[in-house]
Amino acid sequence: xxxxxxxxxxxxxxxxxxxxxEFDKNTEKDILKYSLGAFLYVPANKYSQxxxxxxxxxxHPKPLAICLEDAIGEFGEKxxxxxxxxxxxxxxxxxxxxxENLPLIFIRVKDQEQLKKIKDILIRNxxxxxxxxxxxxxxxxxxxFIGILDSLGLxxxxxxxxxxxxxxxxxxxxxxxxxxxxxxILNHKERVLGIRIGLTDVLGMYGxxxxxxxxxxxxxxxxxxxxxxxxxxxxxxxxxxxxAGVSELFNMDDEIIRQTYIKEIMLDKYHGFVGKTVIHPKQxxxxxxxxxxxxxxxxxxxxxxxxxxxxxxxxxxxxxxxxNEYKPHYKWAKKIMSLSYVYGVLREGVSYxxxxxxxx
Numbered sequence: 001x002x003x004x005x006x007x008x009x010x011x012x013x014x015x016x017x018x019x020x021x022e023f024d025k026n027t028e029k030d031i032l033k034y035s036l037g038a039f040l041y042v043p044a045n046k047y048s049q050x051x052x053x054x055x056x057x058x059x060h061p062k063p064l065a066i067c068l069e070d071a072i073g074e075f076g077e078k079x080x081x082x083x084x085x086x087x088x089x090x091x092x093x094x095x096x097x098x099x100e101n102l103p104l105i106f107i108r109v110k111d112q113e114q115l116k117k118i119k120d121i122l123i124r125n126x127x128x129x130x131x132x133x134x135x136x137x138x139x140x141x142x143x144x145f146i147g148i149l150d151s152l153g154l155x156x157x158x159x160x161x162x163x164x165x166x167x168x169x170x171x172x173x174x175x176x177x178x179x180x181x182x183x184x185i186l187n188h189k190e191r192v193l194g195i196r197i198g199l200t201d202v203l204g205m206y207g208x209x210x211x212x213x214x215x216x217x218x219x220x221x222x223x224x225x226x227x228x229x230x231x232x233x234x235x236x237x238x239x240x241x242x243x244a245g246v247s248e249l250f251n252m253d254d255e256i257i258r259q260t261y262i263k264e265i266m267l268d269k270y271h272g273f274v275g276k277t278v279i280h281p282k283q284x285x286x287x288x289x290x291x292x293x294x295x296x297x298x299x300x301x302x303x304x305x306x307x308x309x310x311x312x313x314x315x316x317x318x319x320x321x322x323x324n325e326y327k328p329h330y331k332w333a334k335k336i337m338s339l340s341y342v343y344g345v346l347r348e349g350v351s352y353x354x355x356x357x358x359x360x
Contacts, residue, residue: 001061001103003037003288003343007358015355017295018345025104025130033193033241034338035104038278038287041065041246043072044080044107050087054103055095062284063104065277068114069135077110081118088125096128106160108133112144119152131158131193136165136201138177139184146188159191163229164198166205178232185238192240196277197229199245212249212257215264226271234272236331243275244268250280258286265290274339285359292355293340295348301336304329 002022012019023035042049044066053064072080105128109115122129134145142161149157167177185192199216202225216222234242252258268276276287299318304326314325
């Protein structure tokens, strides 16, 4: 995969100081973990949508989550599993061998029993499936899922836990569950590619739904939850990116929705999140474009990395409007350099609007 590969070379040169680079499921984890960007969910029973999403990677490259959980009706599991098996078989026979850019493909399963039900599908398609997404994850479930994958000989398959259950919300119990999750992730760090949060489920517990006039950071329930997730899991020793929560508002032709969505993504980044789950193709280009690195951030990050072991600890930034402090800014700088590989670096003076405009 390579982001923005649908933009012609001349336009790419106008926009990018440093172009995005290719990656795939076998790319080293320290790069791959930052590559999830706009993560599109597709129901497993939507054969045509899954097929087209893979075939159209040259036009709209994005990781793909094939969902066997919330996107499937209560009595639709059998049909969804059969559809998943069929579409992966057809893609394997007709498409995967011919595509230059394979997407990162993940399967979102409902529970441990369902994971066992699809074991043969996973084994047959192990060369094409990057990982398993664990909804309503806990530390215990994370360990159990990895144990099942290991028992199937799928030790190279990643997992992505989604934190979205009441265990991490209710004040009287959440601390114990966060500690358990923290320890479980540390114990299986090499297998956890990313961490996701389920804001729709969290708000739903309190009978709240998103409103197009507000971004998620205007909601006290969400901000309390986000603060806990960052505090417990966005730590140096964990070193696994956390992705921001999905928004069901996708009509980007509505200026209020569009501007609120952009504001929310900028706040996601400011709070340390990387990427964002998307529910509709209209959200993809905005999330991917806002994941690119600005020229100023790249030059600051490069300065910090290059001078980290020098005799000085602080220096004026290249823009001349702030100080680069090498020790406290080092973790940020490493993240920026990884993001620059995946999403590229904008030219000096080029805004995100230019990239979004070229992508839409």
